[in-house]
Amino acid sequence: MAKVILENVSKNFGRVQAVKNFSLEVDDQEFLVLLGPSGCGKSTTLRMIAGLEEVTEGKIYIGDILVNDLPPRDRDIAMVFQDYALYPHMTVYQNMAFGLKLRKRPKEEIDRRVREAAEILGIQELLTRKPRELSGGQRQRVAVGRAIVRQPSVFLFDEPLSNLDAKLRVQMRAELSKLHNQLRTTIIYVTHDQVEAMTMGTKIVIMKDGEIQQVGSPMEVYNYPVNVFVAGFIGSPAMNFIPATLVQLEDGVWLDAGNFQLLLPPSKAERLQDLKERRVLCGIRPEHIQDKAFASKRPKGSTIEGIVEVVEPLGSEVFLSVRSGGHTLTARVDPQTRAKPNEKIELVLDTDRIHLFEQETQRRINTE
Amino acid sequence: MRSIASVVNRKSSPSFLKILRSRRYAAYWMVLPLFILIVGLVVYPFCYSLYLSMLNKSETKWVGLKNFGRLLGYGTFWLVVGNSFRFTLIAVFFKATLGLALALILNNLPLAGQRLWRGVSMIPWVMPLALSSLGWWWVFEPTHSAINWVLVQLGGTPKPWLSDPFWARVSTIVTNIWFGTPFFMIMYLAGLKSIPESLYEAAQIDGAGAVQRFRYVTLPMLSRLIAITVMFSTIVTFANFDIVRILTRGGPRYTTHLFGTYAFNIGIEAGHLPRGAAVALFMFPVLGLAAFFILRNIARGEE
Numbered sequence: 001m002a003k004v005i006l007e008n009v010s011k012n013f014g015r016v017q018a019v020k021n022f023s024l025e026v027d028d029q030e031f032l033v034l035l036g037p038s039g040c041g042k043s044t045t046l047r048m049i050a051g052l053e054e055v056t057e058g059k060i061y062i063g064d065i066l067v068n069d070l071p072p073r074d075r076d077i078a079m080v081f082q083d084y085a086l087y088p089h090m091t092v093y094q095n096m097a098f099g100l101k102l103r104k105r106p107k108e109e110i111d112r113r114v115r116e117a118a119e120i121l122g123i124q125e126l127l128t129r130k131p132r133e134l135s136g137g138q139r140q141r142v143a144v145g146r147a148i149v150r151q152p153s154v155f156l157f158d159e160p161l162s163n164l165d166a167k168l169r170v171q172m173r174a175e176l177s178k179l180h181n182q183l184r185t186t187i188i189y190v191t192h193d194q195v196e197a198m199t200m201g202t203k204i205v206i207m208k209d210g211e212i213q214q215v216g217s218p219m220e221v222y223n224y225p226v227n228v229f230v231a232g233f234i235g236s237p238a239m240n241f242i243p244a245t246l247v248q249l250e251d252g253v254w255l256d257a258g259n260f261q262l263l264l265p266p267s268k269a270e271r272l273q274d275l276k277e278r279r280v281l282c283g284i285r286p287e288h289i290q291d292k293a294f295a296s297k298r299p300k301g302s303t304i305e306g307i308v309e310v311v312e313p314l315g316s317e318v319f320l321s322v323r324s325g326g327h328t329l330t331a332r333v334d335p336q337t338r339a340k341p342n343e344k345i346e347l348v349l350d351t352d353r354i355h356l357f358e359q360e361t362q363r364r365i366n367t368e
Numbered sequence: 369m370r371s372i373a374s375v376v377n378r379k380s381s382p383s384f385l386k387i388l389r390s391r392r393y394a395a396y397w398m399v400l401p402l403f404i405l406i407v408g409l410v411v412y413p414f415c416y417s418l419y420l421s422m423l424n425k426s427e428t429k430w431v432g433l434k435n436f437g438r439l440l441g442y443g444t445f446w447l448v449v450g451n452s453f454r455f456t457l458i459a460v461f462f463k464a465t466l467g468l469a470l471a472l473i474l475n476n477l478p479l480a481g482q483r484l485w486r487g488v489s490m491i492p493w494v495m496p497l498a499l500s501s502l503g504w505w506w507v508f509e510p511t512h513s514a515i516n517w518v519l520v521q522l523g524g525t526p527k528p529w530l531s532d533p534f535w536a537r538v539s540t541i542v543t544n545i546w547f548g549t550p551f552f553m554i555m556y557l558a559g560l561k562s563i564p565e566s567l568y569e570a571a572q573i574d575g576a577g578a579v580q581r582f583r584y585v586t587l588p589m590l591s592r593l594i595a596i597t598v599m600f601s602t603i604v605t606f607a608n609f610d611i612v613r614i615l616t617r618g619g620p621r622y623t624t625h626l627f628g629t630y631a632f633n634i635g636i637e638a639g640h641l642p643r644g645a646a647v648a649l650f651m652f653p654v655l656g657l658a659a660f661f662i663l664r665n666i667a668r669g670e671e
């Protein structure tokens with residue numbers, strides 16, 4: 001149970017700057033997710049918190065204690081590795097008891113805590129087995145068990161679900177969230193999977209090239225991405241981006257994308273006074289584009305025409321790839337759509353949900 | 369069970385070439401050369417020496433187990449038995465320990481230096497044993513002994529390296545350690561490289577210091593490799609011939625003879641070939657036991 005604070009932390013590997021000037025406050029009991037593409041420095045950040053990697057610059061505090069010079073064992077943390085890192089020659093029980101044994105805890109206490117942790121995770125029957133006799137999901141649970149036995153004040157997870165199959169991943173996601181509620185401990189969780197981040201995190205940190213792009217709750221980063229990178233990274237399928245020009249006419253502010261025009265709702269347009277006649281990137285999520293036949297409302301200047309390229313039925317919804325002029329848009333439409341490849345279709349965009357970004361800086365233009 | 373003939377007969381055209389090509393028999397054809405080699409170089413000589421060991425000195429008469437019985441009555445034979453076990457136990461122990469220590473040191477070196485030192489430390493092993501034994505003979509040999517020269521320079525007294533029983537044994541064992549350590553080192557280095565780094569990191573977070581990481585991660589992860597290399601080296605060391613033959617010829621007074629050199633001594637130098645064969649055959653139970661443990665270990669690793 002502790003806060004974690006990183007102050008201007010940097011890490012260089014030779015000439016490679018893996019983490020740059022990273023400042024972050026993780027509140028007590030937070031489920032913080034470090035999210036970003038491969039190689040952006042998530043693991044390095046986590047490993048610096050764990051003490052497995054020295055910081056090049058900056059300070060790290062765990063529970064108000066400066067830990068820069070403390071070895072991992074004195075940082076009151078536990079870590080779950082991507083490959084689980086279970087000791088292959090020890091049984092599940094010995095794996096879980098190892099940390100306590102090294103700390104010379106009494107036998108009865110070790111036994112009680114191992115069994116408690118095993119019960120929480122439902123692995124009581126596995127205690128006498130060796131790791132190689134376990135399935136991937138069971139190993140994962142043991143790795144988590146080994147961490148919770150120690151009752152640390154901060155849990156560190158490095159992509160713990162990436163070696164599991166899709167179905168098990170969904171299940172473990174729910175279990176980890178439940179565990180977080182049960183243990184009420186600070187968790188710092190690294191992943192490159194935005195679905196994991198959105199479903200489990202109470203706060204998400206999006207990183208790119210060793211730098212923080214945005215910090216916020218899952219809904220904040222989904223609804224108000226600060227730049228094109230975050231907007232494209234969060235959400236699946238990814239947001240559509242259309243280069244366009246802002247044009248002021250008598251009836252309002254229009255987005256001119258060449259072969260189609262969209263009318264910005266007045267509430268958004270009001271915030272744009274100084275930006276008229278500028279080149280922007282218009283972002284719209286697939287879930288905010290509907291087949292016209294099923295759209296609940298079709299305000300003026302919200303409809304575009306295109307040719308259907310691909311139809312991907314997923315049962316509960318259908319993904320369409322639609323070409324309109326030089327742009328290809330992904331739309332997530334009603335499953336009853338009659339769209340067929342190579343046929344014309346009319347789509348309605350929810351213009352209230354349009355995001356605008358400056359083309360030069362890629363930064364969000366605030367319209368809320 | 370179906371006979372091979374019936375399987376062949378069921379085929380539509382049971383031509384010989386077809387049988388050759390069929391997958392079923394391909395495996396047998398592939399191991400055939402190895403099989404011939406083993407029969408020619410191992411099975412045949414072994415059976416022949418069994419036969420030979422039961423003849424009289426002039427190889428004209430069948431004498432049964434008399435040669436073996438005679439040997440058991442010789443004090444010299446028991447001296448050789450003791451020598452062989454002492455030589456093997458001490459040499460293998462030091463080779464394994466030094467090999468592991470060197471591997472640990474090398475593994476912790478920066479990668480660039482590692483390659484260089486790995487190459488350098490393999491030199492004793494890649495040199496032909498007979499040649500390097502000659503080199504060591506110069507080191508120990510009384511008239512030009514390099515060690516004695518150093519000892520004298522440092523103000524000590526020269527030692528009779530090869531003519532005193534104790535020092536002669538030390539010399540042969542040291543030479544064997546020098547030759548055999550790189551094998552252990554390279555095996556253990558490969559073993560160390562195969563231990564995932566994250567195990568050490570997990571142990572570090574669990575609170576293990578350097579010694580505990582060695583005790584609880586490195587050693588158990590290498591245990592099977594250690595067992596196999598020790599057993600394998602036991603076989604090779606027990607059957608050593610070159611070093612003793614070149615450094616001491618078994619002397620002084622048989623105190624450094626091993627099974628191999630003693631068999632040569634009796635069979636070739638003293639001209640009693642059948643009895644020499646009997647000496648060599650006494651090695652069989654020891655080597656067989658070691659081989660059994662190796663194979664069992666490997667089989668267990670594969671399950």
Ligand SMILES: Nc1ncnc2c1ncn2[C@@H]1O[C@H](COP(=O)(O)OP(=O)(O)OP(=O)(O)O)[C@@H](O)[C@H]1O
Pocket residue numbers: 013016017018036037038039040041042043044045192
């Ligand atoms: N030990 C190291 N030596 C040199 N460079 C390193 C080292 N560890 C990481 N890097 C570099 O630092 C950068 C960040 O690596 P890091 O492992 O933190 O990425 P990541 O975000 O965890 O990626 P992934 O999702 O692929 O695990 C990468 O460019 C990587 O090449």
Ligand SMILES: [Mg+2]
Pocket residue numbers: 042043044158
């Ligand atoms: Mg990583």
